[in-house]
Amino acid sequence: MEKEDSKRSKEVAAGEKYKSDVKSGKDTSFWYDNWTPLGPLISISGEDGTRRLRTRPDASVADVRNTTGWALPHPRSEEEVTLHTYLSSIPVPSPDMGTDSFSWTVEGDSCSTYSSSKTWEVLRPRGTTQASAKHIWFSGATPKHAFHMWVTNLNRLPTRDRLSAWGMQVPLSCCICSLHPESRDHIMLSCPYSLTLWSEVARRLRCVVPNFGDWLRLFIELTLLYTVWQQRNNMFFNQTLSPPLVAFKDINMQVVNSITALRTRKNFRALMQLWLI
Numbered sequence: 001m002e003k004e005d006s007k008r009s010k011e012v013a014a015g016e017k018y019k020s021d022v023k024s025g026k027d028t029s030f031w032y033d034n035w036t037p038l039g040p041l042i043s044i045s046g047e048d049g050t051r052r053l054r055t056r057p058d059a060s061v062a063d064v065r066n067t068t069g070w071a072l073p074h075p076r077s078e079e080e081v082t083l084h085t086y087l088s089s090i091p092v093p094s095p096d097m098g099t100d101s102f103s104w105t106v107e108g109d110s111c112s113t114y115s116s117s118k119t120w121e122v123l124r125p126r127g128t129t130q131a132s133a134k135h136i137w138f139s140g141a142t143p144k145h146a147f148h149m150w151v152t153n154l155n156r157l158p159t160r161d162r163l164s165a166w167g168m169q170v171p172l173s174c175c176i177c178s179l180h181p182e183s184r185d186h187i188m189l190s191c192p193y194s195l196t197l198w199s200e201v202a203r204r205l206r207c208v209v210p211n212f213g214d215w216l217r218l219f220i221e222l223t224l225l226y227t228v229w230q231q232r233n234n235m236f237f238n239q240t241l242s243p244p245l246v247a248f249k250d251i252n253m254q255v256v257n258s259i260t261a262l263r264t265r266k267n268f269r270a271l272m273q274l275w276l277i
């Protein structure tokens with residue numbers, strides 16, 4: 001884990017930088033700003049560097065030059081030699097050169113303003129893209145349904161088989177039907193309650209709708225799975241359950257509302273007919 005973290009921080013350092021373009025050197029911190037290819041100098045020399053280079057922690061770059069050039073003691077370490085070598089390769093800052101400017105570079109792109117979205121893209125941990133992702137996070141999906149489907153797909157729902165595996169003393173039978181052990185697959189696919197909902201959906205779509213494998217099927221699947229889990233939780237926490245046909249009405253309403261919201265999009269126009277006729 002530690003290895004991963006340090007790998008990650010190196011990637012961040014490589015990917016996303018706040019950079020100062022030194023001109024006069026007055027607005028750039030000698031120790032803490034990122035103004036050399038070595039990164040902020042405090043990070044290579046440590047706090048002790050301020051003593052070794054006889055330069056105050058709050059010094060600006062301009063404070064470290066005099067009329068003849070850089071005002072630094074002779075280098076005594078490899079890092080200090082590298083720093084001196086770099087400094088000897090750039091013009092000594094002077095007020096005539098203008099004012100310092102700052103920019104963000106994210107993955108090599110220079111940004112005039114800070115972009116939180118670009119930075120997030122660099123910082124966020126990434127997993128490999130799952131093959132199922134396109135069937136969950138599709139255009140037009142309801143976010144809460146998609147998120148629920150994602151969790152379901154990973155088998156992370158707190159179903160009773162999992163609660164028991166975590167050491168919790170809970171009955172193992174399905175909250176809804178009490179007939180079978182409660183697992184994700186049972187709740188979503190084979191519980192009599194969800195089977196009733198699935199068969200209602202199939203009846204409505206008559207199972208022969210062309211392209212049923214597309215958007216509408218995905219949307220209904222997500223809505224149905226979300227509704228089943230809501231009902232399961234209603235039983236788990238409140239001991240109440242809507243009859244399946246009442247729950248189906250709710251699914252129907254959600255599908256109709258979503259199709260209505262998307263009706264102006266070309267690819268979604270025919271959906272209402274598929275669902276309602």
Ligand SMILES: [Zn+2]
Nearest residue numbers: 174176177191
């Ligand atoms: Zn059940």
